[in-house]
Amino acid sequence: MEDKGRFFEIYDVFSDTVLSGNPVAIVHEAAGLTDEQMQSIAREFNLSETVFVNPPKDEKHVANLRIFKPDGEMSFAGHPTVGAAVSLARKNIKNNGRNDSLIILEEKVGIIRAVVDLSEKAAFAEFDLPKLPEQLPLDIPKEIFAAAFGLESKEIGFENHIPSLWTAGVPFFFVPLRNLKTVASALPDPVYIAQNFDRLNVKTPSFYLYSRETRLFQSAFHVRMFRPDGTEDAATGSAASAFCGVVQQFDNPLDGKKNIWLEQGMEMMRVSKIRLEWYVENGKLVSARIGGKAVKYAEGHIFP
Numbered sequence: 001m002e003d004k005g006r007f008f009e010i011y012d013v014f015s016d017t018v019l020s021g022n023p024v025a026i027v028h029e030a031a032g033l034t035d036e037q038m039q040s041i042a043r044e045f046n047l048s049e050t051v052f053v054n055p056p057k058d059e060k061h062v063a064n065l066r067i068f069k070p071d072g073e074m075s076f077a078g079h080p081t082v083g084a085a086v087s088l089a090r091k092n093i094k095n096n097g098r099n100d101s102l103i104i105l106e107e108k109v110g111i112i113r114a115v116v117d118l119s120e121k122a123a124f125a126e127f128d129l130p131k132l133p134e135q136l137p138l139d140i141p142k143e144i145f146a147a148a149f150g151l152e153s154k155e156i157g158f159e160n161h162i163p164s165l166w167t168a169g170v171p172f173f174f175v176p177l178r179n180l181k182t183v184a185s186a187l188p189d190p191v192y193i194a195q196n197f198d199r200l201n202v203k204t205p206s207f208y209l210y211s212r213e214t215r216l217f218q219s220a221f222h223v224r225m226f227r228p229d230g231t232e233d234a235a236t237g238s239a240a241s242a243f244c245g246v247v248q249q250f251d252n253p254l255d256g257k258k259n260i261w262l263e264q265g266m267e268m269m270r271v272s273k274i275r276l277e278w279y280v281e282n283g284k285l286v287s288a289r290i291g292g293k294a295v296k297y298a299e300g301h302i303f304p
Helices: 035-045 078-096 142-148 180-185 190-196 237-251
Strands: 006-013 022-027 050-054 063-069 072-074 100-107 110-117 123-128 134-136 164-167 171-176 206-211 219-226 256-264 272-281 284-302
Touching (some): 006 078, 022 035, 022 078, 035 072, 050 078, 078 100, 078 123, 078 237, 078 284, 164 237, 180 206, 237 256
Parallel strands (some): 063 100, 219 256
Antiparallel strands (some): 050 063, 100 110, 110 123, 123 284, 134 164, 164 171, 206 219, 256 272, 272 284
């Protein structure tokens, strides 16, 4: 009997057009695959992340997701969550005929509730953060950050924003830069990073560079994300999730609902738009969600 293989899709996430945003591979019916097989498949796709859709542990949920980078598993990632939510909502639409859907997902970081709007070709999905942003201790001077990206120390920071370390499931260095030109000129030095950031005694987090100056009118910040090896990411949901903590810390907005758009991936010719929304009560961030559009680019079968 012919092996039909496992169905997969590739979605471009945080974009409303294909060949933009951040691509993610979604492997359906992944039950039965070993950890080693999933890791090998992720390495074969060689995208920033690959999602494996497994049966949920709780029957009230839609799916259990395993997220793998080419070099290891992640407890949480934003653009794979958005892409998987849109994909699963499209599968479910035949059952209820509606253009909106609540998708409850299981990830290693926790339970994620996503709402998907399928009324347009590029569906919009947003989900509540399973873990609120948390600031971590940081004692690295801005001169070190500047040297790591070929910049002058005076180009680090704007207004009251200074480098900080935050996590909402995955830790990132958040590095404010003076203007758009400075962000565009940043050039990571992987050797310098390896030699100077080992003081943390943990695996060096990735770097999230940002400026308040933007290219798009609707955007509040222009951002770039670099891994310690110098490679860049087109759209980073896990970093954006923690970034609302950064904005809350330094901008100290008034109580109520806040929402902003982030632009990313422009230097890679993969324009990405990420929406952040959070609620402030008594000066504290009490809940947050992240969202964006996703459009299917490809589909097929794998035969592991």
